[in-house]
Amino acid sequence: MTPPEGWDAKEGPFRVETDSLGERRIPADVYWGVHTSRALENFPIAHRPIAVYSTFVEALAMVKLAAARANAEIGALDPRKAELIEQACREILDGKLHDQFVVGIIQGGAGTSTNMNANEVIANRALELGGWQKGDYARIHPIDDVNRSQSTNDTYPTAVKIALSLLLRSLLDELWALRESFSRKGVEFKHVLKVGRTQLQDAVPMTLGQEFHGFATTLAEDYERLKETTWLLAEVNIGATAIGTGITADPRYGAATLGYLRELSGLDLETAPDLIESTSDAGAFMSFSGALKRSAVKLSKICNDLRLLSSGPQAGFGEINLPPMQAGSSIMPGKVNPVIPEVVNQVAFSIIGADATVTAAAEAGQLQLNAFEPVIANFLLQSITWLRQACLTLRINCVDGITANEERLETMVGSNIGVITALTPHIGYAAAAALAKTALLTNRSVADLVVEAGLMPRDQVTKLLSPARLSGMETITTSVPVVPQHHGHPDARL
DSSP states (O other), X not given: XXXXXXXXXXXXEEEEEEETTEEEEXXXXXXXXXXXXXXXXXXXXXXXXXGGSHXXXXXXXXXXXXXXXXXXHTTSSOHHHHHHHXXXXXXXXXXXXXXXXXXXXXXXXXXXXXXXXXXXXXXXHHHHHTTOOTTOTXXXXXXXXXXXXXXXXXXXXXXXXXXXXXXXXXXXXXXXXXXXHHHHHHHHTTTOEEEEEETTEEEEEEEHHHHHHHHHHHHHHHHHHHHHTHHHHHEEOTTOTTTSSOTTSOTTHHHHHHHHHHHHHOOOOEEOSOHHHHHHOOHHHHHHHHHHXXXXXXXXXXXXXXXXXXXXXXXXXXXXXXXXXXXXXSSSTTOBOOHHHHHHHHHHXXXXXXXXXXXXXXXXXXXXXXXXXXXXXXXXXXXXXXXXXHHHHHHHHTGGGOEEOHHHHHHHHHTOGGGGGGGHHHHOHHHHHHXXXXXXXXXXXXXXXXXXXXXXXXXXXXXXXXXXXXXXXXXXXXXXXXXXXXXXXXXXXX
């Protein structure tokens, strides 16, 4: 049976499709159908179609392809229909038809509109591949064939987890590359002495290389923490159908589909041990969101440090130079702003907010289903995508091009009273405190004051205040007695 087609003077050619609510005119050239049409009217919210997350669209195609194979294998679907459905899914996996995934990413119905959008696109493309017209659902039906043995409640979360798992691999690659960039800078700056700070006040010396090595280390820790979340996303509920009981699905279907999904995705997926619990619980999404937030927050802290260290360049810290990426002001000539760290900060702020949304949505689930998985999926897909891109731009457009302002750093270390901390084991805390006070008042060198006070010979002071000793890279292995002090005021000898 060929579906009726017509012509509208304003809209052009159309076909008529029917669902339980009645008939709808569908543009003749599109692959989506009546269910998608209603969703476009019902959810004009985000103005962002699910196609913005191409990996998610591909994950949906994997689920539908695996289901078609499994249904054919167990005798629940005609092999010819399964073959055509697989061909349509293969095209989607090759990047085609993504523009047909048009429903809004934020939607009511626990993801049903997304599931039906996929069913309709795949069914209509399969019809074309079979030599039939779009909408001729008597031959291949979006629900009876493409969605056979399935429910939104198991296909949607399974696709979300597959998409997140694949995106996680990409995020981990970028995070490690950023870690390597910071590590290289740690080696490059290993000889550059600087003043460390605590509570924004001068502390003790360190090297700029140590500071950047610390950035690399914290990113390596986050790499491991994110990698540990892989197992959270590996447990899927495919075969659960509506609420976890597997109603309408052959008992063999779940295992067969899982096997094909593992093959298609390359992921070590496994079936949840309790499908009813897995269908209703969003705890895995909440834990994964928390891991993304942790990584984003720590990356943002690093960016705060980069902005502070590069501040000025004349009236600020001015210790490092970030590569100039664009003019910074429409009114102040020559001003260059730290735009790359700033955009990474904003990504972190967004991920922090997204985590709060995911947490609220996970809590709001009721009984056998969490109806709010679309907002969970949206913010997790956004967070992981944005975090990956943030790591990429920070590495390429910022960290790789950072240079040290060595002359300024050398001047700051030379006049910094924090170096006297290295002498306290030898001259005592009280004398060191008095010398620090004198150095601040007179703006004189600590080393000169120590020698003039007769507390230590010049060569010993020079040795103790060497960059290697000050930064802790070279330690003192023998104890040195504290120089005896006169009774009375601690600076009596000064």
